[in-house]
Amino acid sequence: MLDGKFEPNPDVKPDIQIRLECLRLATEFGPENDRRDPLPIAEKYYDWVKQNSQRQSKKTAKSKV
Secondary structure, three states, X not given: OOOOXXXXXXXXXXXXXXXXXXXXXXXXXXXXXXXXXXXXXXHHHHHHHHHHHXXXXXXXXXXXX
């Protein structure tokens, strides 16, 4: 993971991998003030990802019917 690409690890649960990626995004791309305490921002990212992934799966399910 030295090149910055995300590589899934089969030993770590997918939910934890998503949380870690959200934390990485919050610390790497957030403004300086947010980097001091990145957990609230990472939680917002995580909530957004989970909400949109559920919404996307519902759209996919509707289109398959």
